[in-house]
Amino acid sequence: MEKFLSRDARNFRPSAIRAFAKLINDPNIISFAGGVPSPETFPAERIAEIASRVIRENRAVALQYGPTRGLPRLCDFVAGVCRSRGIDCSAADVLMTTGSQQALDLIAHTLLDPGDVVLVELPTYIGGTSSFHARSAELAGVAQDDEGIVPESLAEVAARVKPKLLYTIPNFQNPSGRLMTQQRRAEVLRIAAESDFLVIEDDPYGELVYVRDADTLAMKSRDDDHRVIYLGSFSKVLAPGLRCGWIVAAPELLAKLEIAKQAADLCSGMLDQSIVDDFTAAGELPAQIEKVRGFYRAKRATMIESLEEHFSTRASWTPADGGLFTFVSLNDDIDTAALVPDAVAGGVAYIPGAPFFVDGSGRNTMRLTFAKENDERIREGIGRLAGILP
Ligand SMILES: Cc1ncc(COP(=O)(O)O)c(C=O)c1O
Structure with a gap:
């Protein structure tokens, strides 16, 4: 074989x-x-009720193929979530994905050629490295301390390996649990602009906050030159079996990712999206x-x-x-x-x-x-x- x-x-x-x-x-x-x-x-009870209702009353949506971009009302809700995290966006900037894991795969497929270098934090999320390895990318680690990515390390490694991408999880990272400070986020973006690489900001944990003064404002909130590809997910706040994540990115890139997604699965599960849409539209997420x-x-x-x-x-x-x-x-x-x-x-x-x-x-x-x-x-x-x- x-x-x-x-x-x-x-x-x-x-x-x-x-x-x-x-x-x-x-x-x-x-x-x-x-x-x-x-x-x-x-x-679970609410999800069961909603599932039964959307299947019975809205089968032409919940059980049908849907738009590759995602259910329009859900995209609109997600754009609102992103705005609350400081990101300037609307529904047109959102691509719903089958979990943020699919977002990682689509981005890797769309941006990486074999041998391209992706910078990752030391340590980083294994599902991220799997997606990059699966496109034959090379990975290079950048140091992390309690404030997040260490700028000197990022600048030094970037100068040496000429990366195409940096993959970072600034909010309560998997696996380290660390929160990157806003100052570090700004420095990371400055280095990204200087060395000209893109940044994947993966943010599935930003809402799971247990202290009062944690500043989780998205890096993409200061993304003036459209370098940051922002990923979010309903997995950690609702249920990961409802495979609902999303990408917010620059329009030209989002259009390419949409085509990659057509090839991958035409659209994310419409039943899952319908359930999340109904739940969020009822105002129950907060x-x-x-x-x-x-x-x-x-x-x-x-x-x-x-x-x-x-x-x-x-x-x-x-x-x-x-x-x-x-x-x-x-x-x-x-x-x-x-x-x-x-x-x-x-x-x-x-x-x-x-x-x-x-x-x-x-x-x-x-x-x-x-x-x-x-x-x-x-x-x-x-x-x-x-x-x-x-
Ligand atoms: C950092 C990070 N990114 C992405 C994912 C994938 O999440 P999902 O595909 O369920 O949205 C996980 C799951 O544990 C994660 O920890």
């Missing part, structure tokens, strides 16, 4: 963390390994977002408290002021991947950090999610980890 594969297919990489994520299904294991929202946050924030805020507090109790002298971690993750750094000589079997035998699971670093670093790090377990199990699980990690 190998000889029939395309060049791109030869570069496909299986997700290095999916295997670990399987551990989340054993009830004896307290799992901080997942990367998914809690089903407890899904408004209350849903508040509910989701409340749900995670308490769990996040429990996890951070437990880390303080057990790890204050031997690790550091990100505050997780939003999103679903805290990222823990242990002593340099600890290899978290090698310790996974011990942790699992001890009844606790996490995701080792190295797969998130394209430069092979990060062996002493791990990603913990507070999304899945209840308070008691979070406390117990961090206690178990403390007994296992040296």
Whole structure:
């Protein structure tokens, strides 16, 4: 079969963390390994009611092919969401996608030739790197600290590798949980303009905020020269099974992405879009977002408290002021991947950090999610980890 594969297919990489994520299904294991929202946050009854209604009363839309750009009223709603994040846009600037994961694939397909270089944060989201690898791109890492991308590193790497794109997740990044400061966002855009590359701003976590003073204003809000391709998603605030994400980009690029999307799936699922459209048009999203924030805020507090109790002298971690993750750094000589079997035998699971670093670093790090377990199990699980990690 190998000889029939395309060049791109030869570069496909299986997700290095999916295997670990399987551990989340054993009830004896307290799992901080997942990367998914809690089903407890899904408004299932409302979704069931809406689904039944749109199927019965609006089958010519909900069960039919639809516009590639997306349901017009939903595009309009999404444009409003983006304006609330500081982005100057209207429905005509929006392309609905089958989750923001499809947005990453469409962008990679539309912009990347084999060998083109994409800059990614150290660490970064594996679904992003998969999309770029799948188009035979080369990846180069740029340093991140607690304020976000380190400008000196970005400038130095960009000068060296001449990238076409930077992929960044400024709000409560997966996996680091970090929030990039506004000053850093401005510096990143300045360097992008100087070195002339485009920026993918992936923002699925911006609404999951647990503190009062987090400034999540989009980078695209200061995008005077149309360099930023902004991605959003309903996955983390509503339900990821309703595959609804979106792209806001410059008109010429959006037109190309629309053609790429026609080739990929003609249109995103119309039933999914109809459900999200009905939910949002009824004005229910703000209350849903508040509910989701409340749900995670308490769990996040429990996890951070437990880390303080057990790890204050031997690790550091990100505050997780939003999103679903805290990222823990242990002593340099600890290899978290090698310790996974011990942790699992001890009844606790996490995701080792190295797969998130394209430069092979990060062996002493791990990603913990507070999304899945209840308070008691979070406390117990961090206690178990403390007994296992040296
Ligand atoms: C940073 C980031 N981008 C994109 C996605 C994909 O989300 P979706 O396709 O459900 O919108 C995820 C999912 O975990 C993510 O963490």
